[in-house]
Amino acid sequence: MNRKDEHVSLAKAFHDKQKNEFDFVRVIHNPLPQTAVADVDLSTQAAGFTLSSPFYINAMTGGSEKTKKINQDLAIVAREADLMIATGSVSAALKDPSLADTYTIMRQEYPHGKIIANIGAGTSVERAQEAIRLFHADALQIHLNAPQELVMPEGDRDFTNWKALIQEIQTAIDVPLIVKEVGFGMTRETINDLASLGVHTVDISGRSGTSFTQIENARRSKRELNYLADWGQSTVTSLIEANEADTSIEILASGGIRNAYDIFKALCLGAKAVGTSGTVLTHLMNHGVEETIMLMKQWQEELRLLYTMVGATNTATLHQQSLIFSGPVKDWCEARGIDLVKYGRRTEKGV
Secondary structure, three states: OOHHHHHHHHHHHHHHHOOOHHHHEEEOOOOOOOOOHHHOEOOEEEOOEEEOOOEEEOOOOOOOHHHHHHHHHHHHHHHHHOOOEEEEEOHHHHHOHHHOHHHHHHHHHOOOOOEEEEEEOOOOHHHHHHHHHHOOOOEEEEEEOHHHHHHOOOOOOOOOOHHHHHHHHHHHOOOOEEEEEOOOOOOHHHHHHHHHOOOOEEEOOOEOOOOHHHHHHHHOOOOOOHHHOOOOOEHHHHHHHHHOOOOOOEEEEEOOOOOHHHHHHHHHOOOOOEEEOHHHHHHHHHHOHHHHHHHHHHHHHHHHHHHHHOOOOEOHHHHHOOEEEOHHHHHHHHHOOOOOHHHHOHHHHOO
16 A cells, blocks of 8 residues: 555544543633624634634645545635645655646645645755645645654654754745644744744644554554654643743644634634644545535634634634643643643733
């Protein structure tokens, strides 16, 4: 089986087995919301774009005939729900131009949509520019996936040039750059590091969703690296870490997004927009395009209800919503010296 097809199959198989730390975040109820659903504006500013919804379809797949069909269907879903969408890593097409149409099908289906090209952190400036040209990408994602590479039998073993390449690409390209994890999360130190390279937008993409160490280990004959299945920081703790960074870098969130409530919580934690991959892919493969379009529109409507429930008329005001944390999230923050009391009193203090 093609490696890309294996990834899709394993991602679907493992999807419902992930623990999720969004369950340890509670939103404080507001009995007097003083707003109306009709007043809610879901739009947000992210990566230099104005998006009509505060969530988007994140990077997934490409590079085979099976994944071409998936990319086509995902682009249709994004088009019909008016969502930004990212391609899977286009490295396969850069190495073998005959595979380009497994990605460019997205632009054919979504000619006027916001589409993000995705490349690995070890990609050269020339290849990065080629990826953008491939289907007139509106932005570029560089993914950080060192654990995946190390567990992958045929993966990279040298990451010494990643920072230099990111900085070069940031300077050379003329579209917005997003540096993203692939499900292992980030800390304030990493975010400060990326800001020092000139990066303006980061997707912290934490643990709780698709685990590429788990997927790559399943491809190993002896599956001897099972203990790395939960490697990394969760999406929730990564967002809290981002709020502690010494920079005003723009934060996007992804990793383990199951529903509109998870999106809502991520926005309350400071994300400008939220990416979803595994849930959309699984729903698409189980229920088809039309049902997945309906799910995305349902999430949009549910978000309007959630905004109204806390008295928020727009996405920016969610950052003032009071939150309470428990379990492993609280444990992490105590160990890292992060004060959580300020989150519980946001509404009271208006901060």
